[in-house]
Amino acid sequence: MATQRPVRVMDPFAREFWEYAEKKELRMQKCGECKKLRWPAAAVCDKCLSSEYSWEQLSGKGQVLSWIVFHRQYFPEYPAPHPAVAVELAEGPIFVCCMPPEFEGKDLADALPMELTWLDAEDRFGEYNLPVFKPAGK
Numbered sequence: 001m002a003t004q005r006p007v008r009v010m011d012p013f014a015r016e017f018w019e020y021a022e023k024k025e026l027r028m029q030k031c032g033e034c035k036k037l038r039w040p041a042a043a044v045c046d047k048c049l050s051s052e053y054s055w056e057q058l059s060g061k062g063q064v065l066s067w068i069v070f071h072r073q074y075f076p077e078y079p080a081p082h083p084a085v086a087v088e089l090a091e092g093p094i095f096v097c098c099m100p101p102e103f104e105g106k107d108l109a110d111a112l113p114m115e116l117t118w119l120d121a122e123d124r125f126g127e128y129n130l131p132v133f134k135p136a137g138k
Contacts, residue, residue, distance in 0.1 A: 002122035003101075005077050010125060013041035020055060021129045024118050028093060030056040039093040060116030062087040062133060065094060069105040081105065087114050087133045097132045107135065 008018065013029070020027040029038045031045040032052025044051050067085040070078070078098065083105025086096045099105065100117060113136035121130040 002120040002127045003077070005121040005123050005130065006075060007123045008125060008128070013043070016055065017041055018128060020057075021118075021131060024129050026058045026060055026116055026131050027055040028058060028091075029053040037091055037093050039095065056091075058116075059090050061136075062089040062095070062114045064088075064108055064110060064112040064114060067105060067108045083108065085114070085133060095131075095133070097130075099132055100134050103134055103138075113137075 008014065010018075017027065029041050030036070030053060031038065031048060031050050032054065033050035034045060034048040036045060036047045037056060038045060038047075038053075045053070065086040065088040067083060070082040070084070071080050073080045073082070081104050083099045083103060084096065085099055085105075085108065086094050088094055100119060114133040115136045117132055117134050119130040119132055121128050
């Protein structure tokens with residue numbers, strides 16, 4: 001059963017991201033001119049202002065850059081304790097996400113290797129695959 005989540009943003013670029021997520025593919029825009037990976041997805045590259053891009057599939061590997069554990073519940077969809085982690089992806093961009101429910105965040109550390117996993121989620125747009133990161137090998 002899918003877990004209820006806050007409503008996703010559904011602009012045209014986010015829609016493309018979620019279409020790839022349906023196939024459990026983590027993809028980000030890659031500039032057609034300067035080749036910079038960009039996140040979040042946008043109409044133009046923030047480095048060279050090119051509007052040319054493709055969607056690059058990522059490895060799903062990274063390391064902890066920073067994290068926080070919320071001990072107060074701010075949203076009904078995220079019960080406390082609720083860890084949020086900034087993962088520096090192997091390809092360079094920083095991806096901020098929650099963690100799977102079985103991880104409370106107490107074992108997180110700087111540069112801890114992380115790997116992609118998927119949660120079954122649901123919002124007003126329907127059911128979807130939510131990309132999240134967990135400690136590698138766990």
